[in-house]
Structure formats: C-alpha cells, structure tokens
Amino acid sequence: EIVLTQSPGTLSLSPGERATLSCRASQGISSSHLTWYQQKPGQAPRLLIYGASSRATGIPDRFSGSGSGTGTDFILTISRLEPEDFAVYYCQQYGSSSYTFGQGTKLEIK
C-alpha cells in the first residue's frame, strides 16, 4: 500500500501570506492519480485539485498544485491566504485498485 505523508502537520500563517503544503508518497505515483481536498470543521471534504495540478470547478486561482510525471513529491500552494482558506487539507492517491489519504495538514490562523 502506498503511504502518503503530509507536512507540516500544522501550518500557522496570517491572511495574505503564502502557504506551501507537501504530500510525499512512499513510492512513485502518477501525477494523474494525485488529488487535494479541503475540509472545514463539520463539513465534508471539498475537491480542490485533481491530476496534481488541475483546479476543480469554482476553485480560485490562488490555489495551485504541482508535481509531475511519476514522482513522490507533490505540493499544494495557496498564493495569498484568505480567511476562508484556514482548514485541513488532505492529499489522496489512487493505486493498486484502492485509494489512500494523507493524514492531513491543518492550516491555522497565526
């Protein structure tokens, strides 16, 4: 099973700052199999980025994803944090006919 490790566990930043969230896979995965979700308290996860770098419908362009080909390191960047961006972010991968999620990065207001 491919394990996804997200870092940092918690990221404390202020509105307007840039956030960089990491997702590392235990073995190489296709970028087309890497997805990012945002989850706010009491809500279901929300699709942000699929295929490592494609924004989902309605997602602002301050959100971007990177990581290409078959690799182990993927990044979610939020260029200028808005108050509504403070949440938990999960990466997800598909492999061997199943899915796994990272443990999440909590983005909190500093």
Next chain:
Amino acid sequence: QVHLVQSGAEVKKPGASVKVSCKASGYTFTTYYIHWVRQAPGQGLEYMGIISPSDGGTNYAQNFQGRVTMSRDTSTSTVYMELNSLRSEDTAVYYCARERADTLYFDYWGQGTLVTVSS
C-alpha cells in the same frame, strides 16, 4: 444541481450492524461511481470502497473486506453501505462521494452520517 443526501445519525451497540444510505440526484445515477470514506472523531479520512451503480460491481478496501457490503437501488438512485460486527473503533462520520468513471477523484460528497458504537 448534484446532491448526495445521506441518512441520519445512528447509535449502535458493539456487534451490531449499520446500514447507511446515500441518495443521489441531479445527475444520471448510473454514470458515476460511488465511494465510501469514513472519518473517526478528530482523525483523518479512511477509504472504504467503491460501488458501480450501473452494474452493482464493488471493490472493498482490504481493511473492510468481509465486514462491509455496498449495494444500490437504481429505482431510487440510492446506494447503501452496511458495516457488520461493529466495534467502538467504527465510531465515525461516514461519507459517500461521487466519481465520474475513471477520473480517480471525488467531485461531490454527501453531508456525512455519524455512526456511534457504544454499549
């Protein structure tokens, strides 16, 4: 618009079973897979498995094989997830989520169903 509406919260005793429903609307039911994901209190997301509404085919995550059954009713556009032999560790919010065939991401999620297992 697309909606996945799940059944209400459940309280179960250890050893019992629970069946959670997920009713789809706003799209063609048979053209999207439905996945189930759970989240224990304060924890991350755990993948449970997939059902294809078009043919009822399923694939369960290894951690749940033998204990979970997913089914569907095309007449009501509803998918079901039944988990047996409940234990306290199964206390979680259970989500259904939609995937357009073979896109490998979940674009719409249900609101979640809290299942509490307690004696």
